[in-house]
Amino acid sequence: MKRIAVDMDEVLAKYTKKVLKTLKEETGYVVDQDAIKGKFLSKSLPPEYVEIVTSYPHRDGFFRDLEIMEDSQDVLLKLMDNYEIYIVSATMQHINAPRDKALWLRDYFPYIDFRNIVFCGDKSIIRADYLIDDHPRHLEAFHGKPILFSAFHNINEHRYDRVKNWKEIENLLSTSF
Amino acid sequence: MKRIAVDMDEVLAKYTKKVLKTLKEETGYVVDQDAIKGKFLSKSLPPEYVEIVTSYPHRDGFFRDLEIMEDSQDVLLKLMDNYEIYIVSATMQHINAPRDKALWLRDYFPYIDFRNIVFCGDKSIIRADYLIDDHPRHLEAFHGKPILFSAFHNINEHRYDRVKNWKEIENLLSTSF
Numbered sequence: 001m002k003r004i005a006v007d008m009d010e011v012l013a014k015y016t017k018k019v020l021k022t023l024k025e026e027t028g029y030v031v032d033q034d035a036i037k038g039k040f041l042s043k044s045l046p047p048e049y050v051e052i053v054t055s056y057p058h059r060d061g062f063f064r065d066l067e068i069m070e071d072s073q074d075v076l077l078k079l080m081d082n083y084e085i086y087i088v089s090a091t092m093q094h095i096n097a098p099r100d101k102a103l104w105l106r107d108y109f110p111y112i113d114f115r116n117i118v119f120c121g122d123k124s125i126i127r128a129d130y131l132i133d134d135h136p137r138h139l140e141a142f143h144g145k146p147i148l149f150s151a152f153h154n155i156n157e158h159r160y161d162r163v164k165n166w167k168e169i170e171n172l173l174s175t176s177f
Numbered sequence: 178m179k180r181i182a183v184d185m186d187e188v189l190a191k192y193t194k195k196v197l198k199t200l201k202e203e204t205g206y207v208v209d210q211d212a213i214k215g216k217f218l219s220k221s222l223p224p225e226y227v228e229i230v231t232s233y234p235h236r237d238g239f240f241r242d243l244e245i246m247e248d249s250q251d252v253l254l255k256l257m258d259n260y261e262i263y264i265v266s267a268t269m270q271h272i273n274a275p276r277d278k279a280l281w282l283r284d285y286f287p288y289i290d291f292r293n294i295v296f297c298g299d300k301s302i303i304r305a306d307y308l309i310d311d312h313p314r315h316l317e318a319f320h321g322k323p324i325l326f327s328a329f330h331n332i333n334e335h336r337y338d339r340v341k342n343w344k345e346i347e348n349l350l351s352t353s354f
Contacts, residue, residue: 005302086302092291098275114269115298122292125182125263127304127320143304 001084002177005118005128006076007138008089008101010151012109013066016041019053027052038156057091063100068108071166077111078170082177086128087112090138092121132169136160147172178261179354182295182305183253184315185266185278187328189285190243193218196230204229215333234268240277245285248343254288255347259354263305264289267315269298309346313337324349 009015019041020031029049036044041053056062076085087105091097098119105112123131124141131142132149136157139146147169148160163169186192196218197208206226213221218230233239253262264282268274275296282289300308301318308319309326313334316323324346325337340346 003302088302090292092279092294092296095276095279098279098296099272102269102272102275113298115267117269118295118297118302119269119275120292120295120297121290125180125265125295125304127302 001082002129003084003086003127004079004130004132004173005086005088005123005126005142005144007131007133007135007149008087008091008105009066010069010134011132011149012069012072012076012087013063013104014069015063015066016152018062018066019056022056023049023053033152037152038154040153057094057097060096061100063091063094063097064104066104069166071170073108075166075170076109079173080111083173084116085112086116086118086126088118088120088123088126088128088131090121090123090135091119130173132163178259179306180261180263180304181256181307181309181350182263182265182300182303182319182321184308184310184312184326185264185268185282186243187246187311188309188326189246189249189253189264190240190281191246192234192240192243193329195239195243196233199233200226200230210329214329215331217330234271234274237273238277240268240271240274241281243281246343248347250285252343252347253286256350257288260350261293262289263293263295263303265295265297265300265303265305265308267298267300267312268296307350309340 024030042050079085089101105117122141123138129144130147131144132147133139134149134151134154139160146160148154148157148162150162150164163172201207219227256262266278282294299318300315306321307324308321309324310316311326311328311331316337323337325331325334325339327339327341340349
């Protein structure tokens with residue numbers, strides 16, 4: 001059975017949506033969604049706001065209530081018929097994130113066994129056939145077949161097969177096992 | 178550069194020593210060290226004590242103050258000259274363990290980058306050249322070269338190269354890179 005490694009933030013969970021909402025609520029600063037396309041938040045916000053948004057993921061509980069990506073629950077459950085699924089999140093720089101993320105996965109993906117969850121820092125350590133991820137740096141490091149999940153920051157990335165949503169993942173992988 | 182994955186409990190940290198100490202302090206029950214040789218604690222204690230000791234790793238802070246294995250700091254630092262070192266702990270069933278273990282690693286192995294720490298459930302997901310581990314089930318699942326670190330429960334295991342301490346790891350790996 002082939003193995004798919006699936007990233008969390010921007011693939012299963014709407015991380016940036018919560019970051020921008022929190023920034024607006026706490027500082028009043030509204031990010032122009034068009035202005036950040038093709039760039040990371042850390043490269044597109046004024047420095048004083050970069051410092052604020054990079055502090056959020058260190059907060060206890062920040063990852064606990066992210067919204068879920070449309071269709072991810074249904075498609076991942078279907079893919080489990082033909083693939084081994086591992087959730088792989090690069091989150092070791094945030095001391096509270098593994099606990100919050102594990103609890104979030106228990107809520108939204110109760111059918112994912114705890115043994116199939118991996119928290120790491122560098123995805124070159126992952127042994128799998130596919131990696132679905134929004135971050136080019138993780139796809140670069142990965143040794144299997146990379147699949148880019150569309151996100152605001154990666155619109156100019158053309159090196160990888162791209163999927164825009166979970167229905168496209170279903171179509172792409174329903175015949176490859 | 179070849180890559181070594183290193184387990185934590187019973188390899189870098191004295192997990193069972195704290196379990197037995199806690200059991201004695203809290204219940205008065207003293208484990209006969211000879212009686213548990215070659216068996217897991219879960220297979221060698223009376224059932225009522227098995228339930229108690231398996232609850233310990235779920236406690237917040239349990240992994241925070243484990244004693245460190247002799248020579249592990251010095252040898253790991255030396256090995257970093259010739260190998261990539263990843264710390265790989267199968268700990269996803271304990272919700273507080275990743276935080277406690279990451280903080281413990283910061284204290285005792287500050288030279289290990291957070292990107293080189295992995296918390297998982299199943300070590301078949303790990304892509305590395307060597308795995309140093311006391312658990313045969315992880316060595317079985319691993320796809321590189323397995324190295325068994327001696328522990329009370331694995332004395333009858335003969336399928337793998339065995340090291341009894343960190344000085345033996347240094348000798349074994351100082352010429353293999």
